[in-house]
Amino acid sequence: MDLDPAPSEADAKKRPAAQALPAAEKGSDAAREEARPAPPGPAANARPDQPEGVGGDLGQKQGPDQPQKPRRKRAFLIFFLVLLVLAIGGGIYWWLNRGYESTDDAFIDGHRATIAPRVGGLVIRRLIDDNQFVKQGDLLIEIDPRDYEAARARAQADLASAVAAQAQAQANLDLARIQLPAQLQQADANVGSARAQADQSKANLASAQAELARAQADATRYTQLNREQFASRQTFDQANATAKTSAASVQSAQAQIEVTEAQIGSAIAQRAAADTVAQQLAAKAAALRSADAQVAQAKASLQTAELNLSYTKIYAPADGWITQRSVEEGDVVQANQALTSFVFGTPWVTANFKETQLAGMQPGDPVDIVVDAYGGAVFKGRVDSIQRGTGSVFTLLPPENATGNYVKIVQRMPVKIVFDEPPDRKYSLGLGMSVVPTVHVGAGTPPGQAGGEAGTHPDTKPAAGTSN
Structure with a gap:
């Protein structure tokens, strides 16, 4: 110039x-x-x-x-006007945004699961593709079932064999419950009969001994009479024969007593053997319980085989989207191998607010949600919960502030924000998408409270709006 x-x-x-x-x-x-x-x-x-x-x-x-003085005045006036406009604009911004908290450290979150087979085998059918929407119960993947069908047939045969063994054990127990008591009664009867025979043999012995004594007396008397010629020779011979026969009868009776005593011992032994009826019944009952256990085991094996066979078909657990598919037909997969990711349910927002922004924020506060991908759309939601711990506390290596030099850093607290209504299907809200939530601090009613009560912190006042 x-x-x-x-x-x-x-x-x-x-x-x-x-x-x-x-x-x-x-x-x-x-x-x-x-x-x-x-x-x-x-x-x-x-x-x-x-x-x-x-x-x-x-x-x-x-x-x-002199020409510079008006210019200085004009510059000062312009500077003053700019400051005034900025002050007025800042006041208006503060007034309009008082009680609001916002952050750009927020992302779409939701339910996600990994689809993996419960059994291994050859993939023979793949009915899904990348980013495909499926409904609950839709068949996704099928594994070759022939090996598992053979395992089921083997389990069915084992179950039939176990059931037959169980029936045999039950029959043996029922028969033992009938026969063993009868055998015990028969043994008691045998002992009584042997004792009766022994008594009879003793009586026979006594009779034979008496007859022997009479015959011997007759033989002695006839011998004397024969010497004196008062008895015939025939009578004398007959008396001696009778004495000898009576002596043989005594010996026979004595032998019969020994036999009956042996029979009594045998009957008593049989009675003792038959007296184990309770133990034998217990053994038969144990055999039946073992057969029952074999049947239960065979049923469990059959159920396992049927489950493994059913696991060869993988179905959608809910309505959702297939993501990160990594399986093809012909692949040989292992049990619990990740085949694809599955996103389902209504998404929500995880917003990491500074701890200085949480004053007065409580569950139920309304939220305006702007997704970066759909900047023109504003979704309505509300604060669901505030995590009881900062994000750094739950990391693999949490900070240890008790040692070394300490530098204070403002921590961030994850806040879960849910949508008031499920978002329209035309808005594809993928996990991890960036959003900017704006919370109307203190403007909501916490769950479980009515009448517009303030919530868990009734004495807190809405803080001035800040943004990050």
């Missing part, structure tokens, strides 16, 4: 006065005096737009700086 001052009126008067000096030198002294320029005065130095009394030397010294 050219700052040279414009020629003043005094300078314009000096130039003709200076040009008149040569002509004045040729004239008289009076002409010189007349031609000499007059000393500058107030009237000579004054500008037409200056007030009286301003001019002379003071006007000549300040003339070049």
